[in-house]
Amino acid sequence: MKACMVFDIGGTFIKYAVMDKNAQLLVSGKLATPKEGLESFLLTLQRIVEQYSADFDLQGIALSSPGSVNVKTGFIGGASAIPYIHGVNMAGLIRDRTGLQTTIENDANCAALAEGWLGAAKGSDYYICIVIGTGIGGSIVLNQSILRGASLHGGEFGYMIMGAPFQGDPLQATWSHVASTNALVVEVEERKSLGEGMLNGEEVFRLAEEGDPIAQECLAELYKRLAIGIYNLKYALDPQKILIGGGISKRQEVIAGINRELKGLINEISTLSIEVEACQFGNDANLIGALFHFLNDKGRFEE
Structure with a gap:
């Protein structure tokens, strides 16, 4: 089944989901955000992607992130509770690790996009x-x-x-x-x-x-x-x-x-x-909005 791997990066937890093109959550969960640094963070996301790539035809990865996100370059500026995500091409690093096309958007923007797509x-x-x-x-x-x-x-x-x-x-x-x-x-x-x-x-x-x-x-x-x-x-x-x-x-x-x-x-x-x-959506708003951004950026899942 074609789907997208979606991550909502937070200072305390990383929420993740496998979602279809209609924003249905096929799988969801969360785990503690790594404190050790960037390598531990990237390895955590890589392992989650590998875990679900066997059961789903993953079309890409959609990220919701704190900070001043540049959606064109994949870099995250500003500051947040996760210092190591800033100043690196996060979308590029994850794409290189997983081989999947990757998009990234600011978390507040994701919540807003979710409301316009399916919410209030x-x-x-x-x-x-x-x-x-x-x-x-x-x-x-x-x-x-x-x-x-x-x-x-x-x-x-x-x-x-x-x-x-x-x-x-x-x-x-x-x-x-x-x-x-x-x-x-x-x-x-x-x-x-x-x-x-x-x-x-x-x-x-x-x-x-x-x-x-x-x-x-x-x-x-x-x-x-x-x-x-x-x-x-x-x-x-x-x-x-x-x-x-x-x-x-x-x-x-x-x-x-x-x-x-x-x-x-x-x-x-x-x-x-x-x-x-x-707003209509609560905990899933960032995930839904990140998926919308992915679909809007990539057009659609490949047929």
Whole structure:
């Protein structure tokens, strides 16, 4: 059976799947991301490919990766929790090891492409995906293609400065610093006089649900900060749809809270009705998007 080997490279785990051209997962699994270095990483992927090449007619390898991915050269710029993947032709190295044509795309872009192909943005020509986690990232998608920007930083929404630039260091008031899940956790810890790392996002939401006033206040402020950034993006880019991704997007109260704040940003000058939706895909989004990128790049599986 013709299929594609797909990898989602993460700082903690590598997820893998054998997928058909319709994004059906024929096989899937995950294993710890090697810490030893590049050679161990390449050997791990090579062995997985060899394991499944006996049972499937593998047409190629599709990679989802952190960092500033150059899809044309196969190099990964920027930085991530996996230092050894940067500055090398990752697609070329894997192709040389396996003999299979290999494509690579940024993980946030993969998630966005998945939504446009089969998810919440299906049928939309122009949309943005905002991924909220440790920081804030995302993608701009036009006609099923990523708008990458001159330096591959298109969609890096988290760099927007949200505070008054003359009050202290403006780079401490970026959207990632003030409105990410990590920012929420840090703010609650500081206001409750807890040590760093004492809480995580899930625990903050649990505290809010139990009536903790500090957690509730910080969440309300988070929704306002997210709404302001989304308002700016809507007026700057004017997409058809705005999708919210990341673990936080699974909570209906988050989407409702953001939309509630967005409704308050309408007056006689600001007349646009702005609304966000949650991304449809969760853990498999990067795999699905990586496959879409492979199919789009290579055209189709060979007959």
